[in-house]
Amino acid sequence: MTLSHGTLAHRLIADHLVDGRMQPGHEIGLQIDQTLTQDATGTLVMQELEALGLDRVRTQVSVQYVDHNLLQADERNAEDHAFLRSACRRFGIWYSKPGNGVSHPTHMQYFGIPGRTLAGSDSHTCAAGSLGMLGLGTGGLEVALAMTGRPLYVTMPEIWGVRLTGRLPEWVSAKDVVLELLRRHGVKGAVNRILEYHGPGLAGLTAMDRHVIANMGAELGATTSVFPADTAVRDFLRTEGREADFRELTAEPDAVYDLTDEIDLSALEPLIARPTSPGNVVPVREVSGEPIGQAVIGSSANPGLRDFAIAAAIVAGRQTHPAVSFDINPTSREILADLTKMGSTFDLIAAGARIHQAGCLGCIGMGQAPAPGLGSLRTFPRNFPGRSGTEQDAVWLCSPETAAVSALTGEITDPRAWAAEEGVPYPRLRLPAHSTVNRAMFEPPLPPEQAARIELERGPNISGLPDFDPLPDVLDGPVLLKCGDNVSTDEISPAGAKALPYRSNIPRLAEFTFTRIDPDYPRRAAELATEGGPGRHFVVGGENYGQGSSREHAAITPRHLGLRAVVAKSYARIHWQNLANFGVLPLEFDDPADYDRFDVGDRLRLEHLHTALAPGAEPRLRLRNTTKDETYPVRHRLSDSRRRTLLDGGSIAALAREEQQHQRGASTDILATQADPGDLSHDG
Incomplete structure (x- = not known):
């Protein structure tokens, strides 16, 4: 196979590569320049920073946006806003006030710089590719680690070159471009791939048009999307009063892509x-x-x-x-x-x-x-x-x-x-040459000496991170839920005005877990609980389990209720990472047809897990269905470091243990939360 080379994506990755080989399927570590968090996921990130013992963020820029949970029907959202502001003041993070704007376009307007890397605890962080950035949506803990200066580990994706020709007709716009790609390739079409747009059709797309396309690369399953930093990007930054931040970045003229596609923009219609x-x-x-x-x-x-x-x-x-x-x-x-x-x-x-x-x-x-x-x-x-x-x-x-x-x-x-x-002509717009820039809606980081004196403001609705026990050597429990393909994190841990105000209260939020699929799941999980803690159980899933939002709650709340392993046909990338980060074993069927052999209530058993998950051990296990007296081969895609993490009960527990060892003078490998190579399903 001829590997791609000379692409803009390769250039961005090479400029930030600190570990690994740039070969598809191999694990790579990237230095992160900027981070982005939003309020639906940010409260957990800030608690993780506290648990990690961070004194001050070590990125070039980190920004916390308040854009998701703006309704203040009671005190809960306001409490979270106060907590987030205090955490920003404590850790040296920019704070975007409520009502200032949605994180992705607002970050693009005020902080986006061509050539930089951006990690965000929101799956649509890939929208930053519209400015020639490498924007990566990931779980909150990975973002927290990036804020401490650690690399972000991902699987090196294939580079998919999408050549654009022609110009969009009247009554057709950028949304129709990405919908056309979804029409062609579906929600898994760009799994483990970066979409890189090039070609003469780019000339008719503004930077914000490109944002529309890059943003919904997440819906295609892409690791991220990349556009060149060209005249359109220069024009955008000039409008924002930041032309000095422009840096031209394009692919080499002879760039070779792992895969190719082409869209004639002039042939598109409203979709x-x-x-x-x-x-x-x-x-x-x-x-x-x-x-x-x-x-x-x-x-x-x-x-x-x-x-x-x-x-x-x-x-x-x-x-x-x-x-x-x-x-x-x-x-x-x-x-x-x-x-x-x-x-x-x-x-x-x-x-x-x-x-x-x-x-x-x-x-x-x-x-x-x-x-x-x-x-x-x-x-x-x-x-x-x-x-x-x-x-x-x-x-x-x-x-x-x-x-x-x-x-x-x-x-x-x-x-x-x-x-x-x-008889209506297509409107011709005259947009302002200069935007109404309002930096007063951002609160800048405090100087270090002032920040060190800030106490975090915790209202009664902020519960703190749960303590999770290590993975036992034997897992034995029932299948409490069986779900189909493309289950989203919205179905695992619902968003919305009823549930999201409890995003900082894990025990209360857990009461909503899986209720869109099975309203009785939280009650049945509670019935399994023992005096020693929640009752251990399994969930069986189909293809693309955990697609959609990057929210960690979809891993934490089932874990809080006793979920210790998921067996699925395939996973969405970010949710797979989140499960492992919080001590839930993500397994895949060797034979997807075995999915049909499971029923809710079947009792499953995994033995000798400490041996099976030891460094260097084969990534295959035998899953016993004691109800049906059957055994099935299953596999995992955990690296050695993540195996240790999972055995400890999750990344926070593992990092705490390593910090204790470090304080005793032990040599440790703190990069225990890295993502792993393998054919995982798509980025939610």
Whole structure:
């Protein structure tokens, strides 16, 4: 096989490589320049920094955003905001105030620099590739370790070159580009791959257009996405008053890719993802006429000023359908200010739009929950079942053009057909040459001497990290849950206005675990509990187990309830890492057909785990089903260091033990949380 070379992705990796070989499937360690955390995952990261004994972050820039849990129906979210601010002041982290904006576009506006690496405890950190960065979404503990200056370990991916030609037609925009890739390749199409975009078609895509495409690389399963830092990036940074941060970065003219694809932008048409998967993509014209009750524009998937301004221009002088709630979630305060200066905010309000604060909001199920079964068109990245906050939802993913036109008609409408019927020309926008930069919404890090005196502010809803016991030599317990393919972390640990306010209270949040699949799971887990702790049990999963959000809660809360092993056909990358980080053994079927031989209630047994997981031991085990008197071959993909971590009960426990050894003068290997090579499934 000819390995790729001369690509921009290789250049970015080589510039930050501190360990390993740049060969697909091999483990590599990368030095991280910047980190990004958000409030839905950041409280755990800050507690992990405390547990690690960090004095001050050692990255070039670390930023904590408050963008997910903005609704303050009671005191819980406000308590978490206060805790996060105190942690930022203590550890030397920038603090983005509530309402300042969604982390990914806001970071792009204020901190993104071509050529830098960015690790984020949010799966859509890959959006930073729009600026020629290497943005990697990962679990919170990996981000915490990067903040201490340790390398981030990942599997070296293949580089998938996507050549763009032509120019987008009228009524088609960047969202349709990434939807086309999802139509072709599905939610697992870019597993263990970096999507690198190149070709003459780039000339017609702005930096924010590229953000739309790079952001939803996560939905394809990509490790990340990369665009060159070219004229479009220079123009964006100039608009933000940061042209001095520009650095031209492109692939070599003779770059060779492991895989290739090509999209003629001029041949695209408006596309839409049907409920309930981003990969279920069809042309809008094929589903036109479906009634809707909501259209929402915003989120990190369509975050640019253009995305809101085009919607405003479409509805200007018109009134949205009386049956439709037309919701606008500005993605940053800067964009809301610019939209207002342009007069577009007035056009939206006059047309019946509801203007919300800058943040994720409906994208994570924090408000704007739709009516059951009635179509909700959203410019969001995900439409997993129940993620909207409504259990029987019907969420479609589309471009701002399709959402705005459909808001006027009350049904899914191909914007080209509407424009032809109404005689409406495609709007020509004049965006401001300079953005309304407002750095006052960021609180900078305190000087070290002041930071050292800061105490963390803990409200009563912040429980702290649980203590997890080591993995026993024998695991014996029932299958408490069997689930199908593509189970998302939203289904394991739900988001939304009911559950997320407990994100810092693990015992309380655990009561929501798996309830979208089996409402009785928490109760049955509790019934297994003994005086010595939670009852040990297994979960059986299908393909792509744990796709979606990077939230660690989807590993921690089942672990809190006694989950000690998952046996699945394949895993999403980040969730697989999170399971191992918190002491849950992630196993895969040698023969995926064995999945059908398991039933809820079957009693399973794994023996001699301390020997089986010893360094250098073969990565295969025998799983005994004592109920059916059958044995199945299963395997793991744990490196030696992660085996030790898992045997200790998880990464925090392992690091604490190693720190104790270090204090006694022992030589230790503190890099015990590295990801492992192997054909893992995709990055959620």
